[in-house]
Amino acid sequence: MAGGWLGAALLGLGLCWAPLALEVSVGKAATIFTQNGSDVLLPCHFTACIGFENAQFSWWFQSAQWFESDQLYTGTVRNRNSRPVCKLCNPRVQLPEDILHKDREYNLSIILLSVDFSDSGKYTCFVKNPKEKGAEHNATITLAVVVELEKVDKTLTKIIAAVVGGVIGLLVLILVAKKLILFALKKRKEKTNECLVSSSGNDNTENGLAGSKADQKSAPKA
Template sequence: MAGPGVRGAPARWLGIGLWGLFLLRGCLSLEVSVGKATTIYAVNGTEILLPCTFSSCIGFENLRFWWSYNSSDTFKILIDGTVKNEKSDPKVKLRDEERITLVGSTKEKMNNISILLRDLEFSDTGKYTCHVRNPREYYLEHQATIFLQVVDKLEVVDNTLMRIILAVVGGVIGLLIFVLLLKKLITFILKKTQEKKKECLVSSSGNDNTENGLPGSKAEEKPPTKV
């Protein structure tokens, strides 16, 4: 009959295996990013770069990527392509229109699959999602979305109020620093003045004792008069 240690071994190894699978699962996860800005603005008739990068801790092979556009009444695939491996540049298999250009590259481990959208129109306003699927990760899809707003002109942000606030705050901080320095200077001068007064008092007291022939004075050093 098997002992308790033998019976518990399969369960222990199963737990270790599940924990290892969990760690491996976390490592397998792709990360897709379109930058920190969730909304970008562009002027009608110009061009805009829609950024997208990906990363994987185990690498990739025959990775598929595509960009989709979604507005209130439209959904379409803008561009579809693949990346064979880390040493290969992305290749486009499907393009919705000529205004879209893939500007990505995997060189220097950038894993860049950004696109350039030219001759912007107001109808281009909407959500742009970058999708990535890695066969090494059981074909799970990862994505990141950025919102594009096409405008007639970019509004110039008036920073006058902000500059005034910064100037006031800077002035207050400068004044506080000046007050602290002035306080230290006054404290130093008062301290030196008190030390000089003490020295004068000690010196004056010594002179009085000498003149009055008190003990410890020069009068005490005279020899007694002989009769």
């Protein structure tokens, strides 16, 4: 049994030292669109299999017009309970006030202030974790600065919602009408049955039918 636990521990340790032990992500969207003159959040999260200590990170910008890269931000993170410490800070870059962390995931997102068209390009987040033999990973996201954000046309969505709502309303109306008709037929049937019962209990004294008073007279004596 001890050997089994030891083998499992060694396997887990081996997985931690795998190339994906340190992983950096900038989210599912490959491109972020933002309006000229606004502030934009550039997301970056990293996870470390065995945790981290004094992790180093940096943000680099490559313009869409030039091939050269500029360093925007460089800092370190002591542990997951501390905020990043800036070493090279661009005055147009700031950290979010509320940095949320999940388990082994740490937030290294930055906010780029007052963007203009020259800020369009690729932004890469680099992370290096000394605790994992200096493992380093990065992830890149593209920023597109536009004059005005495209408004999503919700006309088709509204039409579909209206049609679906109309169909549902019609079905409900049909069900209600069906119940009312069945209820009316039931009441009519009950009334008919009451009439039949009442009619069968009447005296038939004049026509000599079975059950009449004429039949109920005693036979004449011989």
